[in-house]
Amino acid sequence: MRFIRKAVLPAAFLAMLAASPAHAGDPIRTIDLFTRPQAAQPQEFQSVQLIAQEWRKLGLDVNVRVMPWEQMSDVVWYQRDKWDVTAWQMVGRPERSDPDEIVFNLFHSSTAEKGYNFIGYTNPEYDAIVEAQRVEIDEADRKELIHKAQEILARDQPNMMLVHPKQTFAFDKTVWDPASVVNQSGIGIRNTWTFLSLAPLGDQKDIILNSADNVQAINPLYISGGVDSWVFELVYDRLARVGPDGLPKPWAAETYEWKDDRTLEVKLREGMKWHDGQPVTPEDVKFSFEAAVSGEAPMYAPFATNIESIEIGDGSTITFTLKQPAASFVTSSLAKINLVPKHVWEPIIEDLKTKEENAESYQEQTPIGSGPYKFERWLTNEEIVLSANKEHFNAPKADRWILRIVPNVEAALGMLRSGEINFLAEFGGDPQVLIQAAEQDGDLEVVSTVEMGFRYVAFNHRRPPFDDPAFRRALSAAVDRQLIVKAAFRGFAEPSNSVVSPALGFWHDASVVENFESGLDAAKSILEEAGYTLEGDRLHYPGDQKETLAN
Amino acid sequence: MPHLKAAASRTLQLALVLWAVVTILFLMFRLMPGNPMAAYIDPTFTAEQQQALMAQFGLDKPLWEQYFIYLGNLLQGELGQSFRYREPVAERIFTLLPNTLILTFSSLIVAYAFGILAGAYLAWRRGSAVEKAAIPLVLTTRAMPEFWLGMVLLAIFSFWLGWFPAGGTRPAGASYGSLWALYTSREFLSYLALPALTLAIYSQGLPLLLMRSNMLDVMKEDFVTMARIKGLSNWTVVVRHAARNALLPVMTSFAIAVGYQLQGNVVVETVFSWPGLGRELVRAVSASDYPLAQGAFLMIAVVVILMNLIADLLYAFLDPRVSHA
Numbered sequence: 001m002r003f004i005r006k007a008v009l010p011a012a013f014l015a016m017l018a019a020s021p022a023h024a025g026d027p028i029r030t031i032d033l034f035t036r037p038q039a040a041q042p043q044e045f046q047s048v049q050l051i052a053q054e055w056r057k058l059g060l061d062v063n064v065r066v067m068p069w070e071q072m073s074d075v076v077w078y079q080r081d082k083w084d085v086t087a088w089q090m091v092g093r094p095e096r097s098d099p100d101e102i103v104f105n106l107f108h109s110s111t112a113e114k115g116y117n118f119i120g121y122t123n124p125e126y127d128a129i130v131e132a133q134r135v136e137i138d139e140a141d142r143k144e145l146i147h148k149a150q151e152i153l154a155r156d157q158p159n160m161m162l163v164h165p166k167q168t169f170a171f172d173k174t175v176w177d178p179a180s181v182v183n184q185s186g187i188g189i190r191n192t193w194t195f196l197s198l199a200p201l202g203d204q205k206d207i208i209l210n211s212a213d214n215v216q217a218i219n220p221l222y223i224s225g226g227v228d229s230w231v232f233e234l235v236y237d238r239l240a241r242v243g244p245d246g247l248p249k250p251w252a253a254e255t256y257e258w259k260d261d262r263t264l265e266v267k268l269r270e271g272m273k274w275h276d277g278q279p280v281t282p283e284d285v286k287f288s289f290e291a292a293v294s295g296e297a298p299m300y301a302p303f304a305t306n307i308e309s310i311e312i313g314d315g316s317t318i319t320f321t322l323k324q325p326a327a328s329f330v331t332s333s334l335a336k337i338n339l340v341p342k343h344v345w346e347p348i349i350e351d352l353k354t355k356e357e358n359a360e361s362y363q364e365q366t367p368i369g370s371g372p373y374k375f376e377r378w379l380t381n382e383e384i385v386l387s388a389n390k391e392h393f394n395a396p397k398a399d400r401w402i403l404r405i406v407p408n409v410e411a412a413l414g415m416l417r418s419g420e421i422n423f424l425a426e427f428g429g430d431p432q433v434l435i436q437a438a439e440q441d442g443d444l445e446v447v448s449t450v451e452m453g454f455r456y457v458a459f460n461h462r463r464p465p466f467d468d469p470a471f472r473r474a475l476s477a478a479v480d481r482q483l484i485v486k487a488a489f490r491g492f493a494e495p496s497n498s499v500v501s502p503a504l505g506f507w508h509d510a511s512v513v514e515n516f517e518s519g520l521d522a523a524k525s526i527l528e529e530a531g532y533t534l535e536g537d538r539l540h541y542p543g544d545q546k547e548t549l550a551n
Numbered sequence: 552m553p554h555l556k557a558a559a560s561r562t563l564q565l566a567l568v569l570w571a572v573v574t575i576l577f578l579m580f581r582l583m584p585g586n587p588m589a590a591y592i593d594p595t596f597t598a599e600q601q602q603a604l605m606a607q608f609g610l611d612k613p614l615w616e617q618y619f620i621y622l623g624n625l626l627q628g629e630l631g632q633s634f635r636y637r638e639p640v641a642e643r644i645f646t647l648l649p650n651t652l653i654l655t656f657s658s659l660i661v662a663y664a665f666g667i668l669a670g671a672y673l674a675w676r677r678g679s680a681v682e683k684a685a686i687p688l689v690l691t692t693r694a695m696p697e698f699w700l701g702m703v704l705l706a707i708f709s710f711w712l713g714w715f716p717a718g719g720t721r722p723a724g725a726s727y728g729s730l731w732a733l734y735t736s737r738e739f740l741s742y743l744a745l746p747a748l749t750l751a752i753y754s755q756g757l758p759l760l761l762m763r764s765n766m767l768d769v770m771k772e773d774f775v776t777m778a779r780i781k782g783l784s785n786w787t788v789v790v791r792h793a794a795r796n797a798l799l800p801v802m803t804s805f806a807i808a809v810g811y812q813l814q815g816n817v818v819v820e821t822v823f824s825w826p827g828l829g830r831e832l833v834r835a836v837s838a839s840d841y842p843l844a845q846g847a848f849l850m851i852a853v854v855v856i857l858m859n860l861i862a863d864l865l866y867a868f869l870d871p872r873v874s875h876a
Contacts, residue, residue: 070839208723214834216636224637298603356607361637377726380646381826385724402723406824410702411717414710420717 025541034086059539092452098331163493186452186503220338236369470530478523631842651827658750670762693756701822718824765797806862810855
């Protein structure tokens, strides 16, 4: 037996050499594919296993490397030339309803070195388009540019888009009128609009909801955890809010109007009051925007740096003058900056200027906003109680909003059934389990919504062969997204080929998803056309390209 | 004089153990892979903002310098600022500690009261059918994972029978004048019942088995035989003579158990959404919040070390034969 093997192997090897074309490139090295652990991210882990399996069929040697988020993000973010491919995700947030943040920050060449374009995608044609959409005030023209950007991304496949997951929430329909629940596009039913309009059917008038994670801070000048934003979006008003359809609407502003492409005139709503009884004035509004760039609130600074001046006209008019025209200004600044009372925050900020800390580490005992709910009580890691601000111009129909911290997923579902909570605002378990529980119970209603956020696989363009669009296209085509949806997400996701989610109906370009051709045969023919060769069962570079990163 | 010397050497030992714990804690978190600030990356962050954040928490300094700053701060009782919550670690720990202590002590008191009585009874009924059935049962409860036991109790008593609430320390939105008013309220007891019962079932095995084996040893001793010869009733012999002596090691084990129980709390606090130190610890570790995780670990280590010291001293006090000389 040993004899035969010794004799046969070299012979086979020689035969293989003879069969290969004269100018074959090197074999492609083993590709490292990063994912987070199954325990932490089961869907991501499962998707990556499926992807690796398909890529191996193309003749690639794929090594799946499992690592915790801290380690993965450290390599991907700080050692930008040290990795090949990684699973990644972007979460949905109301202010991401404007596509600018995603289409610009993720792919513009200026953010490649240190910013969010960690994949190192550079395309001057793309740069020009996303720069143009930034300053295009006309919505129809801007939409065209955003579509064009999506088409370039579909062609270049800088990332391999996988899915837009669905968010699944539930509530007790014997407590809350189902007709009063608002399903915000790309966000789901857990949103500010729902918390304002939920109408009680009986004696229970408190919205009692759950979160698995603790609240970190309730601070209008600090962007902390996701759960925190549920709270401060209710306590603080903003000039505009992103509406259920994903487009911005006037809120504390009665109206806003572009005078030219750098001048926005805002009329502040009359009769608003802070929770301590003082009136909300145009000076407060001006102060709120200036606080963001005071140096004491670094996380909010990017949303106000483009403002050249803020002038208070007669009555309640406020005029914003911008340094550069910015189409996303209403969504990314007016609907983002929290309005804070000058009489509370001015002394705090002045004091902080003399200290090392900034406003992010300042926690008010009782946060004072002007929003539809007032802050009542915060018990560390247990609950937050807000009470309805009945004087608000959009007063909630509920009496109180009580957030309970429940780290145990099964317990959260049990609590929903027993009435300890009546709105399931977070469910980390299998949505199918939730749906079954609702069927058994009869009192629960479950709502799933396609997210604005997305899951994807990022290619490192700094490292060949990922610098070749054809190679990326082939790898992307090799994977059936329906399989990912069914096997990894158990149906609770929608296949994706665009960073602009179908949930953002106005901006989403459906054609890039419809025209996406996938399948192993399509992938193989793309590789063949681009000159990649399969020798034995190993994929080789085209031409005489050498492997410079062999491991 | 020998007493003073013993006290001095004990104190020195304590200081050494604490220093070792502190150093290991420091190194442990810094040897974990990844940049701690990576967990706080946001696409809107600029490179300068990230640098500023690193500098704000002193993470741009070399490791040895961070170590000495850390030691210096600790000596002043300063535990640093949490990355996640941007608030002083000490403040956070002392807010959560009472919840953890009340859960720990209430469950241990139940466990020890039951364990001592049942242990003495089983020793007395040695060889009976009751004992034959009870010992495997006790060993089973010792071996059950706490989270599993907690989930089972939750499923039965909360979701099925609806007798107890499923999580937290009080009804949603309820307000109490003080911590004392909360802890003495009826509602609080109903919230405390299931987590405390889980921990009590888990921890009654140690005192029970310890009490039983001590009793069996003591009952063989001469003074017990003497008492029997005197014609005292069986009850008097077991309770007044044997049990009193067998109790000693059990009482000292209580002090040590407090330390161990704090570890068990980590799981039970998560299952029952109990706002205690254990849950915070888990969250801090998974979020790479070094200062908070270090602070919480240190607090637990200090309690364990202190309880060990108390156990030592208690023993010497309760049993004059043991001396530190």
